[in-house]
Amino acid sequence: MRSISVLGATGSIGASTLDLIRREPDKWRVVALTANGNAAGLARLAIEFRAEIAVVADENSLPDLREALAGSGIVASGGAAALVEAATRPADITVAAIVGCAGLAPTMAAIEQGRSVALANKEALVAAGEVMTAAVARSGATLLPTDSEHNAIFQCLAGNSYDHVRSITLTASGGPFLDWTMDQLHAATPAQAIKHPNWDMGAKISVDSATMFNKGLELIEAHHLFPVGLDRLKIIVHPQSVIHSMVEYRDGSTLAQLGPSDMRVPIASCLAWPQRMDTPLAPLDLAAIGELTFRAPDEERFPATRLCRLAAEAGGAAPAVLNAANEVAVAAFLAGKLPFTRIAVVVEQVLARYAPPPPVSLADVMAVDAAARAEARSVLELATK
Numbered sequence: 138m139r140s141i142s143v144l145g146a147t148g149s150i151g152a153s154t155l156d157l158i159r160r161e162p163d164k165w166r167v168v169a170l171t172a173n174g175n176a177a178g179l180a181r182l183a184i185e186f187r188a189e190i191a192v193v194a195d196e197n198s199l200p201d202l203r204e205a206l207a208g209s210g211i212v213a214s215g216g217a218a219a220l221v222e223a224a225t226r227p228a229d230i231t232v233a234a235i236v237g238c239a240g241l242a243p244t245m246a247a248i249e250q251g252r253s254v255a256l257a258n259k260e261a262l263v264a265a266g267e268v269m270t271a272a273v274a275r276s277g278a279t280l281l282p283t284d285s286e287h288n289a290i291f292q293c294l295a296g297n298s299y300d301h302v303r304s305i306t307l308t309a310s311g312g313p314f315l316d317w318t319m320d321q322l323h324a325a326t327p328a329q330a331i332k333h334p335n336w337d338m339g340a341k342i343s344v345d346s347a348t349m350f351n352k353g354l355e356l357i358e359a360h361h362l363f364p365v366g367l368d369r370l371k372i373i374v375h376p377q378s379v380i381h382s383m384v385e386y387r388d389g390s391t392l393a394q395l396g397p398s399d400m401r402v403p404i405a406s407c408l409a410w411p412q413r414m415d416t417p418l419a420p421l422d423l424a425a426i427g428e429l430t431f432r433a434p435d436e437e438r439f440p441a442t443r444l445c446r447l448a449a450e451a452g453g454a455a456p457a458v459l460n461a462a463n464e465v466a467v468a469a470f471l472a473g474k475l476p477f478t479r480i481a482v483v484v485e486q487v488l489a490r491y492a493p494p495p496p497v498s499l500a501d502v503m504a505v506d507a508a509a510r511a512e513a514r515s516v517l518e519l520a521t522k
């Protein structure tokens with residue numbers, strides 16, 4: 138029996154993870170489950186999976202959580218410190234599935250324990266960069282990439298040396314607006330942006346897929362996970378989302394990982410690693426899919442990947458600033474307060490206005506994140522005046 142904690146249990150990745158656990162009840166013991174404010178949803182999961190502890194990040198939701206868990210024997214807890222405490226509880230594997238930089242502190246806490254961390258929460262790695270990779274090296278933790286592209290790359294790299302890698306190519310679906318004109322993009326609504334053609338995901342990452350910030354963040358994520366040098370990292374648009382990424386070697390061999398566009402595949406790969414486990418998905422039917430197509434990204438209509446590459450090249454605090462600005466801009470877009478095409482403009486402006494020294498600790502990263510958010514909000518205010 139293995140023990141598991143799921144940070145962000147009520148989200149899309151959390152649900153996919155728990156769906157796999159539900160199918161193997163005698164193999165797993167659930168330690169901590171966390172959510173932001175959905176006390177009722179979290180309590181339901183905690184009771185179903187007989188978790189040790191359930192934590193809401195938003196302390197205002199703690200009374201509801203306590204009430205829902207009364208008499209269950211499950212510890213109810215709330216707030217940022219409780220989230221970190223839950224993440225440090227012994228578990229064989231922790232799934233980091235909180236959205237945004239909000240997941241950074243608990244993810245770092247799990248890493249510091251030196252155990253296995255399945256990382257879906259890309260914003261945490263983008264913001265913390267070397268601060269996180271250094272913590273992984275120091276603690277001896279095993280970071281298992283859960284993002285489908287990075288999980289694909291991780292699988293394609295198995296048994297090979299970075300010395301032999303010619304390039305790594307991240308595939309991008311291109312999102313729901315792949316063929317939209319600039320005029321159409323200006324008028325894009327939140328409802329249109331969160332309707333992804335291939336994947337069923339949380340709102341924030343769905344908007345990131347539509348702007349291509351998701352792929353840009355993934356480029357920075359790959360840069361930290363697979364240190365082959367930024368110039369060896371490429372992006373290609375592949376609308377069918379069947380090939381999840383590829384590694385090309387010096388002898389001309391390219392290895393790719395293919396699979397259904399369902400996050401249970403990469404999550405299962407992390408949960409079972411270095412073994413394999415069953416998933417309930419139908420086998421890949423390539424004859425039914427028929428065609429796999431590819432095209433170069435269009436950075437005129439979708440400038441996000443260019444901005445992310447620049448931030449990765451600048452290094453230091455730039456990726457944390459970019460990530461924070463994007464989180465604020467996406468929230469403004471989702472609230473109907475910012476046009477879709479202004480998201481990248483806000484990010485570019487914040488990067489130009491705020492260039493702090495490189496963070497060297499978790500506290501530094503969180504301070505940069507907070508200051509960049511404030512800067513982004515002031516840029517947004519200027520934009521709407």
Ligand code: NAD
Pocket residue numbers: 144145146147148149150151171172173174175194233234235236237239240257258259260283284285336337338339340341342400
């Ligand atoms: P989601 O919005 O569906 O779920 C987010 C989870 O985080 C929820 O449990 C929510 O309660 C919790 N949360 C939100 N704000 C929080 C806060 N301030 N403090 C603490 N907890 C908070 O998101 P998702 O789609 O599951 O994505 C989660 C992460 O995984 C993101 O970083 C995303 O980029 C990454 N990811 C998602 C997918 C996907 O298919 N959904 C694929 C690859 C990577």
Ligand code: MG
Pocket residue numbers: 284285286355
């Ligand atoms: Mg991805």
